[in-house]
Structure formats: C-alpha cells, structure tokens
Amino acid sequence: MKRDRSSRSRATRGLALASAAIGALATFAPSAAQADEKKFLIGIVELQLANPFFGKLEKSAVDTAKKHGLDVMTAEANTAGDSATQIAAIENMINRGVKGITLDPANSTALTPIVKKARDAGIIVVTTNTSLAPMTAADATYETDNLRAGVLIGQWAKATMGAKAPHIAMLDYDLSDKTSKARHDGFLKGFGVAEGDPQIAGSGLNMGNAETGQTAMENLLSAHPDINVIYTINEPAAQGAFFAIKKAKRDVLVTSIDGSCAGVRSVADGTIGATVMQFPTRMGQMAVESVIKAVNDGVKPSGFNNTGTILITDHPIAGVESKDSKWGLENCWGE
Amino acid sequence: MEGPDLTGRAPGQQSLNPTAAAGAAALPSVLRLRALGLFAYPITGPLFALIVIFVVFSLGTSTFMNAGNMSLIAQQSVVIGTLALGQTLIVLVSGIDLADGAIMVLGTVVAGSYATHGDALTALLLAFVVCVIVASVNGLVITKFRLPPFIATLGMFTIVAAGARLYTQSRSFPITSDFLAVLGSGPDFGAVTVTFGSMLWVLLTLALGYALNETAWGVRVYAIGNSPSAARLNGVNVTRVVFSVYALAGVFYAFAAWQALGRTPIADPSGYQIANLDSITAVVIGGTSLFGGRGGVAGTFAGTLIVVALKNGLTQAGIDSLYQQIATGALVMLAVGVDQYLGRGQRA
Numbered sequence: 001m002k003r004d005r006s007s008r009s010r011a012t013r014g015l016a017l018a019s020a021a022i023g024a025l026a027t028f029a030p031s032a033a034q035a036d037e038k039k040f041l042i043g044i045v046e047l048q049l050a051n052p053f054f055g056k057l058e059k060s061a062v063d064t065a066k067k068h069g070l071d072v073m074t075a076e077a078n079t080a081g082d083s084a085t086q087i088a089a090i091e092n093m094i095n096r097g098v099k100g101i102t103l104d105p106a107n108s109t110a111l112t113p114i115v116k117k118a119r120d121a122g123i124i125v126v127t128t129n130t131s132l133a134p135m136t137a138a139d140a141t142y143e144t145d146n147l148r149a150g151v152l153i154g155q156w157a158k159a160t161m162g163a164k165a166p167h168i169a170m171l172d173y174d175l176s177d178k179t180s181k182a183r184h185d186g187f188l189k190g191f192g193v194a195e196g197d198p199q200i201a202g203s204g205l206n207m208g209n210a211e212t213g214q215t216a217m218e219n220l221l222s223a224h225p226d227i228n229v230i231y232t233i234n235e236p237a238a239q240g241a242f243f244a245i246k247k248a249k250r251d252v253l254v255t256s257i258d259g260s261c262a263g264v265r266s267v268a269d270g271t272i273g274a275t276v277m278q279f280p281t282r283m284g285q286m287a288v289e290s291v292i293k294a295v296n297d298g299v300k301p302s303g304f305n306n307t308g309t310i311l312i313t314d315h316p317i318a319g320v321e322s323k324d325s326k327w328g329l330e331n332c333w334g335e
Numbered sequence: 336m337e338g339p340d341l342t343g344r345a346p347g348q349q350s351l352n353p354t355a356a357a358g359a360a361a362l363p364s365v366l367r368l369r370a371l372g373l374f375a376y377p378i379t380g381p382l383f384a385l386i387v388i389f390v391v392f393s394l395g396t397s398t399f400m401n402a403g404n405m406s407l408i409a410q411q412s413v414v415i416g417t418l419a420l421g422q423t424l425i426v427l428v429s430g431i432d433l434a435d436g437a438i439m440v441l442g443t444v445v446a447g448s449y450a451t452h453g454d455a456l457t458a459l460l461l462a463f464v465v466c467v468i469v470a471s472v473n474g475l476v477i478t479k480f481r482l483p484p485f486i487a488t489l490g491m492f493t494i495v496a497a498g499a500r501l502y503t504q505s506r507s508f509p510i511t512s513d514f515l516a517v518l519g520s521g522p523d524f525g526a527v528t529v530t531f532g533s534m535l536w537v538l539l540t541l542a543l544g545y546a547l548n549e550t551a552w553g554v555r556v557y558a559i560g561n562s563p564s565a566a567r568l569n570g571v572n573v574t575r576v577v578f579s580v581y582a583l584a585g586v587f588y589a590f591a592a593w594q595a596l597g598r599t600p601i602a603d604p605s606g607y608q609i610a611n612l613d614s615i616t617a618v619v620i621g622g623t624s625l626f627g628g629r630g631g632v633a634g635t636f637a638g639t640l641i642v643v644a645l646k647n648g649l650t651q652a653g654i655d656s657l658y659q660q661i662a663t664g665a666l667v668m669l670a671v672g673v674d675q676y677l678g679r680g681q682r683a
Contacts, residue, residue, distance in 0.1 A: 049505065050505055050604065051505065052504075052505045052506070055505060204656075205657075207608065209603055209606050209608075210507070210601045210603055210606065211598075211599045211603065211606040211607060212606075214598070215411055218410075219647050219651060220650065222398055222403065222407055222651060223396065223398045223653075236601075236603065236605070240599060240601075243599060334506075335506040
C-alpha cells in the first residue's frame with residue numbers, strides 16, 4: 001500500500017528520470033520523522049502459531065517492523081515440520097518484492113534451496129529460533145543456544161542430586177529435530193553422562209504437550225520405578241510428566257526448558273525444579289532490526305546470535321548463575 | 336426412488352444381498368470356508384491379537400504383567416477408547432470421522448475455559464452441547480448436502496482445530512475442579528487404581544453394544560452399512576438414521592472430552608493431535624469393516640487395548656517409538672487385509 005503511494009507521488013512530482021533510490025528518498029525525506037530509514041516490505045515466516053512461543057516471536061517481529069514503518073507480509077507453517085507451506089510463502093514474498101525475510105525454518109535442509117534463491121535475488125534472509133544446515137545458508141541466525149540451555153539444567157540437576165545415584169529419564173521430542181537434539185545433548189553434557197550410559201534408565205518420545213508427556217512418563221515409571229531425575233523437552237511435557245509422577249507417588253526431580261509463564265509458575269509451585277528461559281521477543285526484534293540495518297546501511301548481519309538463556313529456579317546452586325521464579329514471572333512469555 | 340448414496344461408499348461395493356451371500360458360502364474354497372468359520376465373529380481376530388500381545392510382553396519384560404501396569408493400560412485407553420465408540424458408529428454406516436479428536440479437544444477447552452470462572456457442571460454441559468452440535472453439523476453436511484464423509488469431516492477437522500486455537504488463543508487451562516477431573520480418580524486396590532473413567536468406558540461400551548444389537552435402531556444402522564439402497568427399500572429412513580449416528584457420536588466425543596480432563600487435568604488445544612487417527616486405528620484393528628455393516632463395539636474395545644498395550648509394552652521393552660508406530664501401522668494393514676479378504680468372501 002505504502003509502496004503504491006510512494007511510486008504515485010514520485011510520478012506526480014515529475015521525478016521520472018530520478019533513480020528509484022533517490023526517488024524514494026525524495027518522497028519520504030520531507031514528511032517522515034524517522035527520515036533516514038527506508039520503507040520497504042519485509043516477509044516474516046513463522047512456524048505453526050498453535051505454539052504460543054512462535055506466536056510471541058512473530059508478534060515481536062511484526063511489532064518491530066511496524067515501529068520502523070515497514071510493510072509486513074506474514075506466513076506460518078500449518079504443523080510442525082511443514083516446510084512446503086513455508087517454501088510457497090517465500091516464493092510469494094520474492095514475487096512481491098520483499099527486501100528482507102525473517103524465517104523460522106520448519107526443516108533445516110528443506111528450506112535451503114528457496115533461501116538461496118531469495119538471497120540470489122538480493123534479499124536479506126535471517127533465521128530465527130533455529131537455523132539452516134549449513135548455518136551460512138542464511139545471512140545470520142537469531143536463536144536460543146539450546147545446547148547451552150540443556151547444559152544449564154544438566155548442571156543444575158547433577159548438583160541438586162548430590163550424592164544420590166541418578167536414574168535419568170529423557171522425555172524427548174523427535175530427536176531429528178535440531179532443537180530437540182541440542183537440548184538433549186546439552187542436558188547429558190551438563191549432567192556429565194554419555195549417551196547410552198546405564199544411569200539413563202530410559203527415554204520416552206512425546207509431542208511436547210502434557211497429554212503425551214504424561215503417557216510417556218507413566219510407561220517409563222512402570223518399567224523403571226527407580227527413576228529420580230528427568231529431562232523434558234519443554235514445560236507442557238514436564239507438566240504431563242508431573243501428573244504421572246504424582247499419580248505414582250514418586251519423588252522425581254523435573255527439569256525443563258522454555259520459560260513460558262505457565263512453566264515459571266510450575267517452578268514457583270515446585271512442580272518443575274528448574275527451567276531455562278528463552279526470549280522470543282528479543283529473537284523477533286533482533287532479527288528484524290538486523291534486516292533493517294542491512295537494507296539501510298548495507299551492513300549485512302552474520303553468524304550465530306544467541307538471544308539469551310537464563311536458568312530459572314528457586315533452588316540455586318553454586319557456580320551456575322540463575323534467577324528465581326519471581327524474576328521469571330516478570331520476564332516470561334505467553335500466558 | 337433410490338436417492339444418491341449417503342454413506343460415501345463407492346458403487347460396486349454395496350451389493351450384499353441374500354443370493355450373493357449364499358453364492359459365497361457355496362464357494363468350494365476350503366480355506367475360505369475355514370477362515371469364515373473361525374473369523375465369522377469379527378471379535379475373534381482382535382481378541383487373538385490382544386492375547387498374543389499380552390503373552391509376548393509378559394514373557395519379554397518383567398514389568399508388563401502386573402496389576403499396576405494393567406491399571407495403567409486401562410487409564411491410557413479411556414480417551415481414545417471412548418472416542419472410538421463414536422467412530423465405530425460412524426464406520427458402521429460406511430462413514431468416517433476425521434474430526435472426532437478435534438471436536439473432543441474443542442469440548443475440553445470450552446469446559447476448561449468456562450470452569451476458570453463458572454461452575455464445573457455447567458462447564459461440562461457446555462462441552463456436551465458443543466460436541467453434539469459440531470458432530471451434528473457433520474451429519475447434516477453429509478446427509479443433506481451429500482458431501483463424502485471423508486471430505487466433510489476433513490474440512491471440519493481443520494475448522495475445529497483452528498477454532499479451538501483461536502478460541503483459546505493457544506492458551507491451555509489447568510483443571511482445578513474435582514468434578515471435571517473426577518474420571519481420573521477412583522477407588523484404590525493396593526497399588527492399583529480403578530478409575531471412574533475406566534468404569535465409564537466399560538459402561539459406555541456396554542450401552543452402545545446394547546443399542547446396536549438389541550434395538551430396532553441398531554438393526555437399521557447395520558442394514559444401512561450393508562446396503563443403504565436395500566435399507567431404503569425396506570422402509571428405513573436412511574437420512575435420519577445416518578444423521579442420528581453422527582449426532583450420537585458427538586455425545587461420545589463429549590464423554591471422551593470429560594475423560595481427557597480426568598486423565599490429564601489440563602484443557603490444552605494442542606493436545607490429542609492424532610486422536611482421530613488413533614481412534615480409526617482402534618476401530619479398524621477391532622475388526623469393524625471400513626465398508627460398513629460389519630463389526631461392533633466389542634472389537635473396538637479390544638482394538639483400543641491393542642493399540643495402547645502395544646505402545647505401553649514396547650516403551651517398557653525400551654524399543655524406539657518409531658518402531659512402535661511401524662508395529663501399529665502393520666497391524667492396521669493386517670486388519671484391513673483380513674477385512675478385505677472376508678469382505679470379498681461375503682460379498683462375492
């Protein structure tokens with residue numbers, strides 16, 4: 001809409017011979033307060049909004065773009081792993097002439113060819129939340145260091161267990177997912193056990209929600225009643241696991257990752273021992289700002305940019321920095 | 336006189352009539368006769384499979400066959416089991432419902448969100464109203480507008496799933512009401528809890544079994560499943576009975592929603608994403624024919640236990656859950672294969 005108006009006003013001012021860049025500047029310079037920033041169309045591609053994390057991330061990106069006066073196109077995957085919808089969306093965005101795209105890829109390899117096409121067309125592409133393989137397929141990535149998040153709860157769990165012999169259960173999401181694998185590996189690294197170590201009693205696949213987390217934990221507890229510490233892929237799964245633990249009347253240390261407000265409340269009421277907060281708002285904001293900077297100043301963003309990992313627990317341990325649930329509730333995302 | 340086929344069955348699959356059946360019985364194939372003899376009762380296959388699964392896991396793991404785990408299998412079965420009762424009804428009239436899980440989830444979030452400020456009984460009643468209305472819309476679209484059930488319910492599945500997320504803004508609601516979560520509790524016998532939900536599941540199965548086998552309505556349901564045109568010729572109001580099937584299925588989805596709140600006391604719009612496929616799996620493994628008219632709730636009861644026990648046992652045996660899915664898929668194909676084989680025999 002704004003682009004149409006700008007081209008029309010260019011025409012009426014008789015700047016037909018001016019270059020597009022000069023024309024745009026001439027149009028905006030007299031009226032705009034944020035005078036020196038270019039107005040352009042940005043594409044924001046998210047994962048399924050059923051997950052409030054992605055909703056928060058998208059909202060933050062859109063808000064940041066609007067604050068800078070940009071026009072925004074958004075698109076979302078329909079389900080986890082739905083790269084086809086994202087590819088079609090990026091094709092549309094290239095056709096519509098976006099100058100930058102922030103992408104939360106549904107799959108680290110399936111999106112690579114279309115991202116290359118976009119970048120070949122001169123579009124800045126940065127990834128949010130997770131990255132492509134190889135990471136350099138996009139200009140830059142803004143995401144939680146999930147391995148580090150896993151390490152933090154692993155270290156916390158190890159220190160909190162103390163001298164007690166650990167019997168670990170891993171409540172994983174599909175481990176072919178990059179985030180899931182990084183968290184899983186991080187936890188084991190932080191705890192100081194290797195994959196396949198007999199201290200790991202078992203693992204249960206779940207879909208990152210309460211219902212499947214509960215069933216997985218029930219089955220694991222039935223087979224291994226001695227489980228006393230668990231890693232969970234996210235807080236809904238941890239909540240489900242807690243229902244199973246409570247029903248089985250067991251004492252199990254629960255760790256998780258996400259930092260949603262519901263999750264932090266679970267830390268406050270003792271359901272979850274420790275979680276790691278991630279910062280979707282910062283993710284969306286940093287990604288969009290990097291695109292704006294690149295379009296305006298020609299300074300392209302690059303590399304891996306950690307958007308923050310903070311351990312949230314009311315039982316801090318020595319040597320690992322953490323915040324309590326009160327701080328957590330002030331900084332959490334979602335409801 | 337003979338209106339369009341309301342049941343979504345392809346033409347040529349609906350020619351069961353007395354002479355054709357007699358012709359099939361007279362076929363000289365010893366194998367087929369023996370198979371028909373053994374598997375004339377659709378429950379035989381699933382019961383056999385269930386027993387094999389229990390024996391194998393009892394021998395293969397030390398933790399499968401104990402009272403605590405049996406109670407667990409029952410608890411893990413109630414949601415899909417109750418949902419599958421509604422699905423059975425629909426499959427018996429050669430329909431299918433891809434929206435059943437989504438309708439149930441909508442019921443849970445409607446009840447869960449209302450219960451945050453209102454009383455629990457009203458919340459539950461609301462869930463029943465919502466589930467029955469949405470399921471009835473399915474019935475209406477299928478009977479009045481003649482949409483194939485697969486397409487109608489696929490559309491409804493997408494609409495309801497998105498609707499539940501919009502309605503909740505992707506929030507989930509912890510259930511604090513004892514009444515809403517009551518089905519997850521029950522009397523303890525030592526280490527074993529027999530939940531009210533398990534009891535309700537058995538009761539609902541018996542009630543629906545009675546309705547299907549002992550009432551005129553049940554006879555009509557099977558008749559329509561065997562041949563809607565023959566049923567119509569015999570004076571059955573096919574439209575009305577098929578509609579009643581979808582509406583009644585909605586009642587079972589609402590019970591399933593109550594079961595879900597009892598089992599996992601969180602009303603979560605992202606829960607039970609593949610409950611529709613799980614319920615169809617339970618129905619098919621339970622021996623109910625996707626062509627309609629054959630099978631019933633006893634098979635579905637066994638089919639649900641098979642699906643759940645398989646997952647439970649394989650997890651306990653420490654087998655990767657991807658293999659669990661392969662095992663379930665193979666069972667589905669086996670069940671449909673047997674059904675096709677017997678169906679050919681009967682329908683000739």
